[in-house]
Amino acid sequence: MENTETSVTPSVDNYSTTHISGVKFHGQAGEFFSIWIVNLLLSIVTLGIYSAWAKVRTNRYFYSNTEIDGHRFSYLGDPIQILKGRIIGVILFGAYFLASAFSPIAALVIMLLLLAATPFLICLSIRFKMRMTAYRNVRFNFNGSYGEAFVMFIVLPIASIFTLYLIMPWVLKKMDEFIYSNVTFGDKKVQSELKTGEYYIASLGAFFIGVVLFAVAMFAIGGSLAVLTDPEAMAQMSYSLIIMMVVYVLVILLASSFYTARIRNHIFNHSQIEQVASFQSNLTFGQLVWLRLSNFIAMVCTLGFAMPCHGLMCAPHAFMLKLHR
Amino acid sequence: MKIQGQFYPEGGSQCLLAEVTFSQSGALLLTVTEQNISIQLSRDELQIKDKLGSIPREIMLSGQGLLSVDSTPETDLWLGAEKKSNRLANIESNRSMVLLSLILVPAFLYxxxxxxxxxxxxxxxxxxxxxxxxxxxxxxxxxxxxxxxxxxxxxxxxxxxxxxxxxxxxxxxxxxxxxxxxxxxxxxxxxxxxxxxxxxxxxxxxxxxxxxxxxxxxxxxxxxxxxxxxxxxxxxxxxxxxxxxxxxxxxxxxxxxxxxxxxxxxxxxxxxxxxxxxxxxxxxxxxxxxxxxxxxxxxxxxxxxxxxxxxxxxxxxxxxxxxxxxxxxxxxxxxxxxx
Structure with a gap:
């Protein structure tokens, strides 16, 4: 993680020129673990009701421990509001689940309704997340319209099916553009100029990594199975099933990391908040794979007790801001 | 008690370095000398965010802005005096509570x-x-x-x-x-x-x-x-x-x-x-x-x-x-x- 190159003097207003700042994260694994485990206990004994308060505390911990240029972020979420949202969520999910369990036909109808509501839900969730985030006592916001979201998240993906997904990378670009260029910080807009070519490179790269690795893995597993054809070795079947699952997770991990690292860098390097800041990100494929892999291994080895550390390790990496003043 | 804090006046992204005094009588005095700002509020008028780990304490100054100060034992003591804003953090950092949770969480989940x-x-x-x-x-x-x-x-x-x-x-x-x-x-x-x-x-x-x-x-x-x-x-x-x-x-x-x-x-x-x-x-x-x-x-x-x-x-x-x-x-x- 990079430290600020400027002094930590909080009063940014004195700067007259552009300067660069990194992201500092102050969270500590031990401290967060004890917060997490106590909140988890409270959530369980209250049958999930306290989970709304736990969520606010978790988010506040991450936001307030993230520092850029001498200032921390703030999370403004209200537990009661989150609890209400969760109750509505339980009712909707329960209704959907029960209806679909009782009738596959009802499930189909509800799925279509849900699909139509997806853009609405995406907008609501991004808006909520942005409005609950503040930096220097200024709130973020999101102004994406439902109509536009409908085009981005429903019409274009369906249209891409008819092009055999050939325009999918462009659709992914349009989605990201929709999300980022509708974010505001106070009265300043985020401007992002994303390039379609970059999305094609990232998508095709991820696709080929996935296909090639999967083919190699299948070939290797198939070869080892062919050797073990006698019936006793068939008992190894379920073990090879486990191996296949692990291979599957690894392939997905590698392919998605390639995409994520590239696109994340591209989005940040081509976005800015007008007159406030531009971003620089140079997260490498290797860094991201290592980050995700070590998280996963830690989680499996500790039977999930390393779970809270996951968030801590995912705190901003290889990220800088150029602040204009 | 006198400390330094970051003051973000309402309605802008300005940040000022402020001198903050917490008095025994329960009043908070905030001054920014260069800007001629002086705000005095009693503890009831403050909206103090609950203590959480060691993150900076955020205090809303009833419509005048946000004050952020480091979380130190003295500051926490003053801020938690009436509104019990330290209570949850005390439970979360209590060693026996954490140990108890480590045992009870798996047991209750089971x-x-x-x-x-x-x-x-x-x-x-x-x-x-x-x-x-x-x-x-x-x-x-x-x-x-x-x-x-x-x-x-x-x-x-x-x-x-x-x-x-x-x-x-x-x-x-x-x-x-x-x-x-x-x-x-x-x-x-x-x-x-x-x-x-x-x-x-x-x-x-x-x-x-x-x-x-x-x-x-x-x-x-x-x-x-x-x-x-x-x-x-x-x-x-x-x-x-x-x-x-x-x-x-x-x-x-x-x-x-x-x-x-x-x-x-x-x-x-x-x-x-x-x-x-x-x-x-x-x-x-x-x-x-x-x-x-x-x-x-x-x-x-x-x-x-x-x-x-x-x-x-x-x-x-x-x-x-x-x-x-x-x-x-x-x-x-x-x-x-x-x-």
Whole structure:
């Protein structure tokens, strides 16, 4: 993680020129673990009701421990509001689940309704997340319209099916553009100029990594199975099933990391908040794979007790801001 | 007490370095000398955000802006004096509380999934109205007929004989008033299989009849297992268990995101397989009891299981976690143990 190159003097207003700042994260694994485990206990004994308060505390911990240029972020979420949202969520999910369990036909109808509501839900969730985030006592916001979201998240993906997904990378670009260029910080807009070519490179790269690795893995597993054809070795079947699952997770991990690292860098390097800041990100494929892999291994080895550390390790990496003043 | 803090006046992204004085009498005085700002407020007028770990303390100055100060013992003491804003943080950082949580979290999770959810599921299944069960069964059979099932190729006369004998068996048992209609279907995709819908409709595939060489004793044993699911309302219980498990895992662990999803998905599968296996045991034991009531040999159940097991790949101990049915070997042993 990079430290600020400027002094930590909080009063940014004195700067007259552009300067660069990194992201500092102050969270500590031990401290967060004890917060997490106590909140988890409270959530369980209250049958999930306290989970709304736990969520606010978790988010506040991450936001307030993230520092850029001498200032921390703030999370403004209200537990009661989150609890209400969760109750509505339980009712909707329960209704959907029960209806679909009782009738596959009802499930189909509800799925279509849900699909139509997806853009609405995406907008609501991004808006909520942005409005609950503040930096220097200024709130973020999101102004994406439902109509536009409908085009981005429903019409274009369906249209891409008819092009055999050939325009999918462009659709992914349009989605990201929709999300980022509708974010505001106070009265300043985020401007992002994303390039379609970059999305094609990232998508095709991820696709080929996935296909090639999967083919190699299948070939290797198939070869080892062919050797073990006698019936006793068939008992190894379920073990090879486990191996296949692990291979599957690894392939997905590698392919998605390639995409994520590239696109994340591209989005940040081509976005800015007008007159406030531009971003620089140079997260490498290797860094991201290592980050995700070590998280996963830690989680499996500790039977999930390393779970809270996951968030801590995912705190901003290889990220800088150029602040204009 | 005098400290330095960051003051963000309302309505802008300006940040000023402020001098803050907390007085014994409960007043806060904030001054920014260069800007000629001086704000004095009593503790009741402040909106103090709860202490959390060692993050900076945020104080809303009743419409005038936000003040952020480092979290030090002295500051926390002053800020927590009246409104108990330190209470939760004190619990969270208390060593014995953390230790207690480390023990109680796994224990409660175990009790929650092992006893509370199945208990809730039994109650739920009793409240499901008759017509909902009927609709569920009809819709399910309809969609299966459209997709996986074809008309049976078994001779109509033979089908009728099976049905008559089945009705004869049923009349000798004391059961709920469900109508256990026996149906036959052909299906390549399902192979040798039998299932019961929650309204009592029982479906047997042609391949299953072939597998058990049309032996009626074995067929009866299998049918009794299937109606064991119906008698104990297993479909409804499994629905409730699946729903409750997904919600619980999501709300207890959902905040962390990312690779956790793989982990949560895996635990969800394992937990639900345990529920399903428990229901299979109940249905097995129901079938074995009914066979005894009818004066039939439980061996026919064991034989039916052996025939099925022969069509499946050999099981390893790991399968006990990964599949919805108990291990075949154990089911056969259980049936033989009844004699």
């Amino acid at each position: 009790a929650f999934f092992k006893y509370m959810i199945p208990g809730f599921a039994v109650h739920f299944s009793e409240y499901v109205p008759e017509y909902a069960v009927k609709i569920a069964s009809e819709h399910t059979l309809y969609s299966l007929d459209k997709t996986l099932l074809n008309e049976s190729e078994v001779d109509a006369q033979l089908q009728q004989t099976y049905k008559d004998n089945w009705q004869d068996t049923l009349s000798q048992l004391t059961l709920n008033d469900a109508h256990y209609n026996l149906n036959f279907r052909e299906s390549d995709k399902m192979g040798a299989n039998a299932f019961a819908l929650p309204d009592g409709t029982v479906v047997v595939t042609d391949a299953l009849l072939t597998l058990i060489d049309n032996n009626e004793d074995l067929l009866q044993a299998i049918l009794l297992h299937e109606i064991g699911h119906v008698e104990n309302k297993h479909s409804m219980r499994l629905i409730a268990e699946t729903l409750a498990t997904s919600l619980a895992i999501d709300y207890f662990f959902g905040d962390l995101g990312g690779m956790i999803e793989v982990f949560a998905g895996l635990s969800n599968t394992i937990v639900q397989n345990q529920f399903s296996q428990k229901l299979e045991w109940e249905a097995d034991n129901f079938a074995l009891e009914q066979l005894q009531t009818l004066g039939l040999d439980p061996e026919s159940f064991a034989k039916a299981m052996e025939k099925l097991a022969a069509t499946l790949p050999q099981e390893s101990k790991l399968d006990a976690l990964m599949q919805s049915h108990p291990l075949m070997k154990e089911r056969i042993e259980n049936a033989r143990g009844r004699k």
